[in-house]
Amino acid sequence: MIDLRSDTLTKPTPGMLAAMMSAAVGDDVYGEDPTVNELERRVASDFGMEAAVFVPSGTMGNQIAVRIHCRPQDEVLLESTSHIYLWEAGAPAALSGVTLRTVDSRFGILDVADLEDKLHPNDMHSVQSRLVCLENTHNRGGGTVYPLEKVAAISAWARANGLAIHLDGARIWNAAVASGVGLKTWARHFDTMNVCFSKGLGAPVGSALLGPRDLITQARRVRKLFGGAMRQVGFMAAACLYGLDRHIERLAEDHANAKLIAAAVAEVPGLKLVPPEVKTNLIWFEVEASLGTAKEVATRLKAEGVWVAALGRNTIRAVTHLDVSRADCERAADAIRRLADG
Helix, strand or coil, X not given: CEECCCHHHCCCCHHHHHHHHCCCCCCHHHCCCXXXXXXXXXXXXXXXXXXXXXXXXXXXXXXXXXXXXXXXCEEEEEECCCHHHXXXXXXXXXXXXXXXXXXXXXXXXXXXXXXXXXXXXXXXXXXEXXXXXXXXXECCCCCECXXXXXXXXXXXXXXXXXXXXXXEECCHHHHHHHHCXXXXXXXXXXXXXXXXXXXCCCCCCCEEEEECHHHHHHHHHHHHHCCCCCCCCHHHXXXXXXXXXXXXXXXXXXXXXXXXXXXXXXXXXXXXXXXXXXXXXXXXXXXXXXXXXXXXXXXXXXXXXEECEECCCCEEEXXXXXXXXXXXXXXXXXXXXXXXXX
């Protein structure tokens, strides 16, 4: 089965497993796991941030960021199809008493003009705007890469208005490889950022929240509060370090494979790429009624050995990753083309 449902489905490579099994470990709650400490130092340095904290998931990293930047009754401004809004189970309200104000965009990309009239007055009747969150690459936007100039403009606007700014950078390495923009260049526009090792880098679990040392100290307290403090997790950190060392440059292969699959989608009457151009490893497309529902199309593809995700009545997502080869993607593309045969 060629599994294109998500890039979170990768399994550790033999080399990654060997690194995990040989990792030095200690109690991370006590700050004594040497491999976790090395991972936090390494990833903070790569992005030019002062400090980092290792967390189990990207959702936890994002929600810790919301908690340390905001207080109950505060508001976060973010794009209407962002992961924090759509796929984190209402956590800002449930965990931090924080309201989300969503802003519509074009394939996940906001402009300053989209935000300028969204600030609330400093009035007892209003929530207090406190934080702006961006997502790069933007999952539901189709794996789009934020133009750096838009990031810089939104960051400058947020800071001029006394707002903090956080990046959900779950796939920031994809953005860096696709754009050629360095990690430190992206990071300088954010107060905090969340990065995930368990997607394109192929680690079985793990993310990190990066930022100034004082905020990351607060983040460790919140990680404990949210149940994310871990013990001998150097085994997991070793997988993340292995991915950092060996699996970043190869993301370009995933992007090329995604374009191959997207070309097949574009050839089939009744399928429509949304957005029309694939930039990274995510392929989102809509299914017209002539082909049935997304679930029906996904079932037909699965019968041919290709597993995609039906994420709406008419919406399908396919994701390329470490565990699907060029040959796998060519076979998937052929299966997609055969949809035109009825």
